[in-house]
Structure formats: C-alpha cells, structure tokens
Amino acid sequence: MKLSQFNQLPAEQAQAALAHCVAIKRWQQAVVAARPYASLAMLYQQARLLAEGWKRQDFVQALAAHPRIGERASGEGKEAALSRQEQAAVGADAELQQALRLANDDYEQRFGHLFLIRAKGRSGQEMLAELRRRLANTPAQELEEALAQLREITLLRLEESIA
Numbered sequence: 001m002k003l004s005q006f007n008q009l010p011a012e013q014a015q016a017a018l019a020h021c022v023a024i025k026r027w028q029q030a031v032v033a034a035r036p037y038a039s040l041a042m043l044y045q046q047a048r049l050l051a052e053g054w055k056r057q058d059f060v061q062a063l064a065a066h067p068r069i070g071e072r073a074s075g076e077g078k079e080a081a082l083s084r085q086e087q088a089a090v091g092a093d094a095e096l097q098q099a100l101r102l103a104n105d106d107y108e109q110r111f112g113h114l115f116l117i118r119a120k121g122r123s124g125q126e127m128l129a130e131l132r133r134r135l136a137n138t139p140a141q142e143l144e145e146a147l148a149q150l151r152e153i154t155l156l157r158l159e160e161s162i163a
C-alpha cells in the first residue's frame, strides 16, 4: 500500500491494514491517529516511537499471534503466512527442529511465555544460539530483549505493508 492511500483510508480500514504487523490494538490505533504522515520515514519513526512504550501486558497480547520458532504457523491468515515466510530458514532439518523444541520448552518453563525473535534474515542455528543465550537472562533483561525483537518484527512488517 502507498503512503498516500494509508493517509486517506477511513480509520477502521487503516487500522485493519496494520493489524498483521502486531496484535496490539493500542499501537495500531495510535499509528492511525497520527495520520497524515508527510513521508514514509515519518510513519516508520512514529511507529517505532509508539512501540517504545510497550509493556509486559502489550507483549503477552502480541505473543498470541506468533507461532513458536521452528513450528510451522497454521492457519490461512496474513499473520500466519508472514510467520511461515519469516521462519522459512528453519527448514526441514529434523535435528534442528528437535533442538529448538527442547530449547523452547526450557525457555517457556523459565519465563512463562513464548520465545520471540525476529526470525527474518536469521538461520535456524542462529536462532537456536540466541534462544540458548537468552535463557541465561534475568526475567527483566529478557522482557527488554523480547520487546526489542517484537519491535523489529513489527517494523519489518510495517515497512513491507506500507512503502
């Protein structure tokens, strides 16, 4: 979608155009409310700024829309398709998938929620290494890291949707 189109859509449709970027309604509504944007750079900057304010409850709300790393997103929605595309690097390596499954289990035991990482541009091995590295974080450190990854995923999806 072009920026000019996004600027002119009725608010509900503009919000729907952002829904697959991240499942945080407050963020979607705030990005829409700040229209019209004079440039793409201004849109992306505002979107990033608004994402800086995310807290734990936003994060938990957003996680529901992300499949585990290494597991194929089911469903035919746009989010599921994006997740499959982003996670394509994990591929069909059964040993790697098993290692990711075990590491995801450890992570969820320790932090009580899904492990989230910006998967695009990362190999399955890199993500496994990151998962194992982050397992050593304190809960506070890990929330910050996970929020930063959610922001990266969100901005990547926004830059692909409105350009």
Ligand SMILES: NC(=O)NC1=NC(=O)NC1=O
Pocket: 066, 067, 068, 069, 082, 083, 084, 086, 087, 114, 115, 116, 117, 118, 119, 120, 153
């Ligand atoms: N658990 C996850 O990190 N999931 C995902 N990361 C991405 O970049 N796309 C996903 O679906």
